[in-house]
Amino acid sequence: MKSRWRLPLRTVALGYLALLVVVPVGSVFYRAFQHGFTAAWDAVTTPEAVHALWLTLLVVLIAVPLNTVFGVGVSLILARHRFRGAWLLDAFVDLPLAVSPVVVGLALVLVYGKTGWFGNWLAGHGIQIIFSFPGIVMASATVALPYVVREVLPVLQEIGTDQEQAATTLGASSFTAFRRITLPSIRRSLAYGVTLTTARVLGEFGAVVVVSGAIAGRTQTMTLFIQDSIDNLNPVGAYAGAVILAIIALVVLTVLGGDREGRKAKWRSPSDQSPSDSETLSPSTTSVLMSPMDH
């Protein structure tokens, strides 16, 4: 690329990012603390706010592990087995991302609601899903379904089955091969998939608002609390709640997705890349340089 284009292009990219992300998020932080830290603290320590926060965290703690196990399982099936209908499974994984979250919520209501297909039977057994905690978890898990699969599947396909098979011939059971060989290989992409899933579950609004009924102090998650605060002319509560969600998301990003070395390596300029990279592409050229018999 010609260097005279570099500056304008960077300005456009960074400016776009600033307009869409940095400025709005920054203004939320500013608004939250506009009337002092105490006001913000008071707004998010009301019983409703605290309950909403706990509910959100609980949903994350259940929905994210569920989606992680399911995501890795589906990825393994899609990457390792050829079967009829594989394309259908592949497409269904993406479906929650393709349709509006509100539609996802409505679909759950249609199936599990009082007048839904299973609603009557479930109610008869004392199980309530819609307007209740299980419904919120299901809606959150559904909308966040694709993230782990979309991160892990390509990596599984790329690494192939050679290493697992080598482990097998060396005496490893398939579980041992998975734990000691496959899992470390997909670790980075899995962590990123889990990060995205967590972020999505934390921030989900549309699907949850439909299935939860948004009953304050009972089925109101943090995003619903924020919406409720805006409706009830409690802007400080809304902004402070948003700040809390943002902070949790940042912590998750740092802990799980914060594979800084990996990210840096990805963007390192070609000149300081390790020689190993070129060798993976063409082992024959490097073995000329490093003849194995000269040691």
Added chain:
Amino acid sequence: MGPSGGGKSTLLRVVAGLESPDSGTVEIDGQDLTGIPARQRGIGFCFQHYAPFRHLTVRRNVAFGLEVRRRPKAEIRAKVDELLELVRIAHLADRYPSELSGGQRQRMALARALAIEPKVLLLDEPFGALDAQVRQQLRVWLRELHEKISVTTVLVTHDQEEAMEVADRLAIINEGRLEQIGAPAEIYDKPDNEFVMKFLGPATELDGAWVRPHDLVIHNEPGIGGQGAWVERITHLGFEVRVDLKLDNGSSTWVQLSRGAAAELDAVPGDQVWVSRATPSKRQGALTEVVS
């Protein structure tokens, strides 16, 4: 040995238990292993692209089979050190596979397979991904190693020279069928069919039969009773000389001569010559001639 896509690797994977056969059995030392899963077969397998565990160091790669078997740490350490010494990569023990050359990775894979003290060692195109010079060196080394450790080894290759050099017994596989099995020299000299003949080395036709071009002799005189032919081209290829001939009956053939024999013949394109099969005694005579 056999051409690509002939089923060599598949057969090897069946032996290892990585594929299951539609019919037939896998027996090692008289023991039927057909239904036994790969991990219990105790077979060392080296993959074509070595399948190194990329997130583990060389040492941990080699130790894997022993770690899975829950051997004591000290024993594992000693065994791994010994193996790394054996394959001459002891100084690379703490490197990752990405920091090794192709040949070094190959030897790491070999050490890893040998760590479990396999009954049989299976090598799938072990030198396929290496350049010619390294390949030659590793071949000699592998042969020496094999004499040292004496583990029955099955090596799959599509390279005739490689097969002839390393093998005690050779099996030719083509289109999923076993064409011939025997000692390399035996198969080379007495191929069962045209495919084996052509696959194992240079072949040309004379009188409607396939012969090795170095089993043909050229005379300046018709006396001995060869077929009349015209020299079309003479190509000097280092040690050997290739002479392309047009026979009187219109068909073509070619003869492989030593430089000495070519100098003695002293023919140029367009010359009339006579070509015939060398009788075994004649061939021996020609050989002495070259040596002297």
